[in-house]
Amino acid sequence: MPDLLTVLQALANDRRLQVLEWLADPRAHFPPQRDGDLVDDGVCVVFIADKLGVAQPTATAHLQVLKRAGLLTSKRVGQWTFYKRDEDAISRAKDLLQLTL
DSSP states (O other), X not given: OOOHHHHHHHHSSXXXXXXXXXXXXXXXHSOOOSSSOTTTTOXXXXXXXXXXXXXXXXXXXXXXXXXXXXXXXXEEETTEEEEEEOHHHHHHHHHHHHHHO
């Protein structure tokens, strides 16, 4: 698990918080994918970029910050990268925040 500062920096951005919220219930926020299951495999970066209204490289940068903080996992399927929440890591981050505050 990354350190507390890395987690806080990842969460200190409205767009990244929004992505985490959407990924908590991907079927409610994203259309079905041709490759990969929204829940089992994660959401394709293309769909996340589209929903954020940003270019794919911008979305990828946000997703990589969340991944480095340990809050997301990624999976390559062909040429695409799929992201989903790491619920265990999110739970540990919440515990760490409660202990710190």
